Amino acid sequence: MPNLEHPAYPAATLLHLESLVPCRESQVSMLLSIFGERQQFSFPSIFIYGHTSSGKTYVMQTLLNTLQLPHVFVNCVEYFTSRLLLEEILIQLQSYSSETEQTSHVPCDTFNDFVRLFKQAVASRELEDQTLYVVLDRAEQLREMEVNILPGFLRLQELTDRNVTVVLLSEIVWELFRPSTGCFEPFTLYFPDYSIGHLQKILSQNHPPEYSADFYAAYINILLGVFYMVCRDLKELQHLAALNFSKYCEPVVRGEANERDTRKLWKNIEPHLKKAMQTVYLREISSSQWERLQRDDGEPGQLKGLSAHTHMELPYYSKFLLIAAYLASYNPVRTDKRFFLKHHGKIRKTNFMKKHEKTSNHLLGPKPFPLDRLLAILYSIVDIRVAPTANIFSQITSLVTLQLLSMVGHNDQLDGPRYKCTVSLDFIRAIAR
Amino acid sequence: MQKLMGQLMNCYVDVDSLEDEDYVQVSQNRIRCSMTSLTNWYETVTKKTDSETPSKKRTSSSRDWQSPPVVVIFKDMESFTTKVLQDFIVISSQHIRELPLVLIFGIATSPMIIHSLLPHSVSSLLCIELFQSLSCKEHLSTIIDKLLLTAQFPFKLGEKVLQVLINIFLYHDLSVQNFIKGFQLCIVEHFYSQPLSVLCCQPVDAKKRVNSLSHDQCENIRKLPSFRRYVESQVSEKQIALLTADNFLKEITQKLLEDLRVYHENYVSVLRCLHVFTSSLPKYPLGKQIRELHCACLENRVWETEEYESSLQLARMLNKSDLVTMLQQCVEIFVSSSGNEFDKTVEKLKEFLTQFQKLEAEAFQERDVSVSSQKELQKKTDLYHLQKTLLELKESRRSKKLTKFEMLRFEVVDYIDSLVRNYLVPADHKTLHEIAYFNTASVLRGHLNAAPRIALHTALNNPYCYLKNQALKSDGGRISNKAPDICIVYKLHLECGRLINLVDWLEAFSTVVMAVEGPNADAASSDQVDDIIHARFIRAVSELELLGFIKPSKRKTDHVARLTWGGC
Numbered sequence A: 001m002p003n004l005e006h007p008a009y010p011a012a013t014l015l016h017l018e019s020l021v022p023c024r025e026s027q028v029s030m031l032l033s034i035f036g037e038r039q040q041f042s043f044p045s046i047f048i049y050g051h052t053s054s055g056k057t058y059v060m061q062t063l064l065n066t067l068q069l070p071h072v073f074v075n076c077v078e079y080f081t082s083r084l085l086l087e088e089i090l091i092q093l094q095s096y097s098s099e100t101e102q103t104s105h106v107p108c109d110t111f112n113d114f115v116r117l118f119k120q121a122v123a124s125r126e127l128e129d130q131t132l133y134v135v136l137d138r139a140e141q142l143r144e145m146e147v148n149i150l151p152g153f154l155r156l157q158e159l160t161d162r163n164v165t166v167v168l169l170s171e172i173v174w175e176l177f178r179p180s181t182g183c184f185e186p187f188t189l190y191f192p193d194y195s196i197g198h199l200q201k202i203l204s205q206n207h208p209p210e211y212s213a214d215f216y217a218a219y220i221n222i223l224l225g226v227f228y229m230v231c232r233d234l235k236e237l238q239h240l241a242a243l244n245f246s247k248y249c250e251p252v253v254r255g256e257a258n259e260r261d262t263r264k265l266w267k268n269i270e271p272h273l274k275k276a277m278q279t280v281y282l283r284e285i286s287s288s289q290w291e292r293l294q295r296d297d298g299e300p301g302q303l304k305g306l307s308a309h310t311h312m313e314l315p316y317y318s319k320f321l322l323i324a325a326y327l328a329s330y331n332p333v334r335t336d337k338r339f340f341l342k343h344h345g346k347i348r349k350t351n352f353m354k355k356h357e358k359t360s361n362h363l364l365g366p367k368p369f370p371l372d373r374l375l376a377i378l379y380s381i382v383d384i385r386v387a388p389t390a391n392i393f394s395q396i397t398s399l400v401t402l403q404l405l406s407m408v409g410h411n412d413q414l415d416g417p418r419y420k421c422t423v424s425l426d427f428i429r430a431i432a433r
Numbered sequence B: 001m002q003k004l005m006g007q008l009m010n011c012y013v014d015v016d017s018l019e020d021e022d023y024v025q026v027s028q029n030r031i032r033c034s035m036t037s038l039t040n041w042y043e044t045v046t047k048k049t050d051s052e053t054p055s056k057k058r059t060s061s062s063r064d065w066q067s068p069p070v071v072v073i074f075k076d077m078e079s080f081t082t083k084v085l086q087d088f089i090v091i092s093s094q095h096i097r098e099l100p101l102v103l104i105f106g107i108a109t110s111p112m113i114i115h116s117l118l119p120h121s122v123s124s125l126l127c128i129e130l131f132q133s134l135s136c137k138e139h140l141s142t143i144i145d146k147l148l149l150t151a152q153f154p155f156k157l158g159e160k161v162l163q164v165l166i167n168i169f170l171y172h173d174l175s176v177q178n179f180i181k182g183f184q185l186c187i188v189e190h191f192y193s194q195p196l197s198v199l200c201c202q203p204v205d206a207k208k209r210v211n212s213l214s215h216d217q218c219e220n221i222r223k224l225p226s227f228r229r230y231v232e233s234q235v236s237e238k239q240i241a242l243l244t245a246d247n248f249l250k251e252i253t254q255k256l257l258e259d260l261r262v263y264h265e266n267y268v269s270v271l272r273c274l275h276v277f278t279s280s281l282p283k284y285p286l287g288k289q290i291r292e293l294h295c296a297c298l299e300n301r302v303w304e305t306e307e308y309e310s311s312l313q314l315a316r317m318l319n320k321s322d323l324v325t326m327l328q329q330c331v332e333i334f335v336s337s338s339g340n341e342f343d344k345t346v347e348k349l350k351e352f353l354t355q356f357q358k359l360e361a362e363a364f365q366e367r368d369v370s371v372s373s374q375k376e377l378q379k380k381t382d383l384y385h386l387q388k389t390l391l392e393l394k395e396s397r398r399s400k401k402l403t404k405f406e407m408l409r410f411e412v413v414d415y416i417d418s419l420v421r422n423y424l425v426p427a428d429h430k431t432l433h434e435i436a437y438f439n440t441a442s443v444l445r446g447h448l449n450a451a452p453r454i455a456l457h458t459a460l461n462n463p464y465c466y467l468k469n470q471a472l473k474s475d476g477g478r479i480s481n482k483a484p485d486i487c488i489v490y491k492l493h494l495e496c497g498r499l500i501n502l503v504d505w506l507e508a509f510s511t512v513v514m515a516v517e518g519p520n521a522d523a524a525s526s527d528q529v530d531d532i533i534h535a536r537f538i539r540a541v542s543e544l545e546l547l548g549f550i551k552p553s554k555r556k557t558d559h560v561a562r563l564t565w566g567g568c
Helices: A011-020 A025-035 A056-066 A082-094 A111-121 A139-144 A149-154 A156-160 A196-205 A213-227 A234-254 A262-278 A287-296 A316-330 A333-340 A351-355 A371-381 A390-401 A425-432 B002-019 B035-052 B082-094 B112-117 B136-147 B159-173 B176-193 B195-199 B203-211 B215-223 B225-232 B236-244 B246-278 B290-299 B306-315 B320-336 B343-361 B363-378 B383-398 B404-423 B441-448 B452-461 B485-494 B502-514 B531-547
Strands: A045-050 A071-075 A132-137 A164-170 A187-191 A405-408 A418-421 B070-074 B101-105 B499-501 B550-552 B559-562
Touching: A011 A025, A011 A056, A025 A056, A025 A187, A045 A056, A056 A071, A056 A132, A056 A164, A071 A082, A082 A111, A111 A149, A111 A156, A132 A139, A139 A149, A139 A164, A149 A156, A149 A164, A156 A164, A196 A213, A196 A234, A213 A234, A213 A262, A234 A262, A316 A371, A316 A390, A316 A418, A316 A425, A316 B159, A333 A371, A371 A390, A371 A418, A390 A405, A390 B159, B082 B101, B136 B176, B136 B290, B159 B176, B159 B290, B159 B441, B176 B441, B195 B203, B195 B215, B203 B246, B215 B225, B215 B246, B225 B236, B236 B246, B246 B290, B246 B306, B246 B320, B246 B404, B306 B404, B320 B343, B320 B404, B343 B404, B452 B485, B485 B502, B485 B531, B499 B502, B502 B531, B531 B550
Parallel strands: A045 A164, A045 A187, A071 A132, A132 A164, B070 B101
Antiparallel strands: A405 A418, B499 B559, B550 B559
């Protein structure tokens, strides 16, 4: 039953569109009603938001391609400066005009230039009476660019005086976008997450032709039962479905069970899926390794995932430097004298200390320490006499590059660099052995 | 990000223009750095290669790329800013169909860093496989093996120098590149400072060079301490001849150089053989790696050390199969060595092996002996008889005839010991070793273990060391007034406490500087300080502040805080 009806577009295409975008009929019909007929002016800017893999990009692209509406599709992460973004829009526009054949490089630095060039570019025959859609994907990057880009795009219809609509796709709500100086409020549309029923429906659509739809639907059911609690991401689930289907079909292929023997199939696949959750889903091993494992039917215990390799080799003094850094980060300054000198006095507990004793330093995280304190502690914990050569100082810098220490404070502060230790207690224990 | 892409585009453009001469050289500014240009370039390149080789049709399976992927290597993954890396991965994954990319990450810490650098949304786009390269200590062993423990190169490192280099490697940076650079420095130092190093070359050239040595060079040879030892050990006529006649000296030098070369060859083989034995002993008394053994042998006579004794004792307790494998390995080593001196050794070792194999057949006879002694104990006896039998057993055990296997083991160990004593003489004991061995570790340490603070302190305290001006030569303690201003100011500040009063400092400075005039000083009032001296003082103090010895104190005006204490 066709849900989408619109006088401007032929019913056949609408039916086709509907088959391509399951579970999103209400959103698509809303969009269609906003778009109106081809030559009608639409809302100047539309803001679509929803969680990851809720189908925003996919629906937009399918809609525009199926109905063959003229559009420009730009990903803001790829064109991360305003100049790149604006030039890309202009380049894509040129493909619509039939006069110029090669894409000549049009420099466009400011929004002002863009508006002017945009007006010129839209002047071709085909675009004159149709609405042009400029779709900006990952629009949260627009906030990082210059301040006038986002408000400019929201008002593009008014600035250029042409039939254009800007669609912004993002994962973040509109409240975080709103610039402080005010702007034209776009029409916001929310794409809700897919429920489990929706996921089932969508995933069952991609069944391979050899097997029946019911068989595949049962498989998807099992898969969702195992993974739905940890993962609702459609892309991820599609990936997992594709990977594990061959294992699921094994008993049928081998002839041990037929398609309806759900219990046997479940017993076969369940431990496999659990293992998959620990390895492939967490990206411990790659999918090609997983497939190889399936084919060889070997022991997955032999394959060591990424997190099994935690051992790190460090030179002798670097280990001591790291340990000294850890001590400097987590011990308060007043205990230094007590721990590291031979003749220390007693530390009297003051009221201040009694109040603040409760929170363990481990919970609060590492504290920054100056370089001199690090060197003092290092000299006191290393047994042999350490000469202050340039090698030791350069080791500190290489530890920062390896992200085991991090530099706190301004880069220009040459006379007192401060560092913070970023490794955990277990790591230090492993090294100290 | 742009720079990254710019670099990619640049190198791609270069490659492309090299391939096709007709391609118009486009300047980098005009090409837009974007993925579309990259994909376009990739398409053009692959289309070209495909058209050139029409016969090679690639069968496309489900996983194979139609065309070769582009490999991007990220050296040092931890030093990339995380956002840039994430964005790059996201962008390239969107264009993966048109531009197949393979990314190789060089990770210096542990693979967990991938999970900490990349969020799940990004790492889910990657298909990750792990490769592990050899540990750096193995690389070091390979280098030492190929460069030092070989008879191919006449240049060798002395023990102290080798220790310095290995210490820097193990204690400081685990960097094989630095080790190589240090080694190159040693070569340069050796050939630069030792005039006789002209003889440190391949044996073919050595002969010619020895013949063409000048008289000065011959004098140099005579001055070498190892040569002097050699002369003293000769008969007196030979001594005179060596010390006076240059030609005779040259002949002897050639012979000695030949001896040195032969010694090297033998040394290497026997060292490896000994390493085979000692590397499988528990607790490794002589070190696990061959470089440790090499250092021990270079240092002094290894057979006199305690560790050698303990390792021999442990070797006398090895079991048969281990011993047999070790002997076989030694046979291989000696067979592959180039000298023909070891033919006898090889025969002897093979003899040992055959004897071991014969022992197998006689093994069951030994068991009877031990079984009978057990049976005696088990007979029922009274206390007196028990005591007697136990005493007899103890006697027999003390003078027990060693089994054939144990005797053979003793022989093998003794034989290896004799080899060691013959061939593993430390290099210091050979004549003319200074030609081939570089042993001035202090120079090396001065260059490689830079201590900037100590150098500064020396320079400021003792300017004669660097300026070599005779007038500056002073004994410690006295402040010479001919020294540069900054040295005077530095020495004065060393005597002060934490906060230094600038006015007092200036007074002291002017006293020292004006002392040069001595009794000829005009009766200038001591309160007034000359303007020039004031200016000199200010300049010196600001230089000290730039070097980091003092800093302006916020607590008191007109005071500076001292930043360094004691010996750096």
